[in-house]
Amino acid sequence: MRIYTNRLVLICWVAVWLFACDRKEQQHATADWQPIPVQFAEGFSIRTSNGAVWIEIHEAFPNATRSYHYLVLPEQAIYTDSISPKGFDAVITLPSKQLAFTSTTHIPHLELLDCSELLAGFPNTHLISSQPQRQRIEQGLVKELGKGDLLNIESVLDLSPDWIMVSTLGKDMASLDILSNAGISVILNGDYIEKHPLGVAEWIKVTGALTGQLAEATRQFEKISDAYAQAETLVINSGISVPPKVMSGVMYNDSWYAPGAESWVSVLLDHAGGDYLLNELEGKGSLPLSYEYVLDRAEKADFWIGAADYTSRKALLASDSRYQAFLPFQSGNIYTYTAGKGATGGLLYFELGYARPDLVLRDLIKIIHPELMPEHVLYFYEKLNEN
Numbered sequence: 001m002r003i004y005t006n007r008l009v010l011i012c013w014v015a016v017w018l019f020a021c022d023r024k025e026q027q028h029a030t031a032d033w034q035p036i037p038v039q040f041a042e043g044f045s046i047r048t049s050n051g052a053v054w055i056e057i058h059e060a061f062p063n064a065t066r067s068y069h070y071l072v073l074p075e076q077a078i079y080t081d082s083i084s085p086k087g088f089d090a091v092i093t094l095p096s097k098q099l100a101f102t103s104t105t106h107i108p109h110l111e112l113l114d115c116s117e118l119l120a121g122f123p124n125t126h127l128i129s130s131q132p133q134r135q136r137i138e139q140g141l142v143k144e145l146g147k148g149d150l151l152n153i154e155s156v157l158d159l160s161p162d163w164i165m166v167s168t169l170g171k172d173m174a175s176l177d178i179l180s181n182a183g184i185s186v187i188l189n190g191d192y193i194e195k196h197p198l199g200v201a202e203w204i205k206v207t208g209a210l211t212g213q214l215a216e217a218t219r220q221f222e223k224i225s226d227a228y229a230q231a232e233t234l235v236i237n238s239g240i241s242v243p244p245k246v247m248s249g250v251m252y253n254d255s256w257y258a259p260g261a262e263s264w265v266s267v268l269l270d271h272a273g274g275d276y277l278l279n280e281l282e283g284k285g286s287l288p289l290s291y292e293y294v295l296d297r298a299e300k301a302d303f304w305i306g307a308a309d310y311t312s313r314k315a316l317l318a319s320d321s322r323y324q325a326f327l328p329f330q331s332g333n334i335y336t337y338t339a340g341k342g343a344t345g346g347l348l349y350f351e352l353g354y355a356r357p358d359l360v361l362r363d364l365i366k367i368i369h370p371e372l373m374p375e376h377v378l379y380f381y382e383k384l385n386e387n
Contacts, residue, residue: 036214039225040199043190044206046214053209060188061168062284068188072209090185094212096162100145103167104128104346106189108355109207112220118211121145121159123152129342129351151175157182163210165189193284197264197271197357198225204355227358231365234372235273244368246274247298247328248306251320255288259306268357269305272364273372277301291322303368304328305335307384309347314387332383335367339382349380 033047033054047054053072060068071088075095085091098120101107107130110116116132123146125137136142143159146152149171156164156179163185166176169192179186187210191203201224208217246269249258259265260283261276269276277298281287304326310316313334316323323329340348353360359379366376 036205036218038202038205040196041191041194041202041205042199043193044203046205046209048214053214055187055206055209057188057190057206059193060190061173062193064190070185070187070210072212074212090163090180090187092163092185092210096211098159098161099210100156100159100161100164102145102151102165102170103189104351105167105191105354106165106203106207107133108352109204109217110211112204112355113208113211113213113216115211115213117141120161121156121164123147126344127342127346128344129340129346129348131343134343153178156184160184163187165207165210167192191354194264195262195267195284197268197360198228200264200354201225201357224356224358228361231358231361232271235271235365235369238273238369238372240273240369243273243275244302245298245300246276246303246305246368247278247294247301247326248276248304249278249286249289249294250308250310250316251291251322254291256291256294257286257288258294260284260287264357265306268361268364272361272368274303274305274364274368295322295325299325300327302328303333303335305364305367305381307334307336309338310336310384311338312387313384316384332386334384335381336384337380339378340380353380 033049036046036048038045043057043059045056045058051074055070055072057068069088070090070092071085072092072094075093096118099118100121101119102123104127107119107128110119111130111132116136119133119136119142121143122128123144125142125144128134128137133142143155145155145159153175161184164179165187166173167189176186189203189206191200194200202221204221205214205217208214248265249256258278260281261279262282262284266276266279278294307316313329313332316334328334337349337353338347342348362373362376363378363381366373366378367381
């Protein structure tokens, strides 16, 4: 996934792919492989054996019918019966010297692992907000891999990265076979499908394994997990008896897109002490709903959190006059994730927010229960101004 400026991508968390693969599910001997603990993520597993790492992506995209397997080998690795490149979708030999991403959500992994210098290519580089990466882009150290919705295949082949991590939320899946056939190792990332915010953040372990820094990735994740738990505990111990009612999402092409009950956004709202009014909807991503359905359930909400990238109530109303029927519009309790922006306009929420759900949770607690975090300053979110 690239985080596009197109509002549909900003408000939709899920899309439908028609992706066929005639390869059979890989079979590997597991006797010599030791599993690495994965606490919250359901979409991947990691095993190690004599310095080698086996990454299995269980759900690369919604309704995937097969897993994807990646083998990461140390330098001068010796193949054995259990450590063999046969049957893997890609084989990575360490050290990785240059790599490419297609989603801003994975940029923070490199900073947390202190290896920002490895990024050599990215499509739509103007969407990157990271200051270190912006400096590298200005220095010509990060190659532009395309503008718009699709990767520029020729640019990727010219760069020839050690591997490219492709988010399956977007159109880059169409380039998978072309890149693979050209000898480019493609790693699929489906972190956005996770149900728990910390499950999304835990995908740093995949990046850590691919860069030879699995131990450091584990340490960084534990720090994030501990910070998240501390914030969540504030809410648990607060004794809140009646949580404020929260609505989310906006209209697009006559449908209201809102997070499903199984999405990590819904979990965040719950952990922040809010009563998400659409939590009866099954689904991991954003779901298309009718305006009438949302109005019936959320007309009297206390807060509207996640009104896409609108910058004012005036702009929101101009897009659809029916928004004024909701109580949060009348009271002004509308919050968007547009507070943090990079030098070229990229939204920090769509970059750092996935890797640091602890920061997102603190913002949401500050909005819903400000008395629990009196000194916290909103990091990603801001209240919509009138104009």
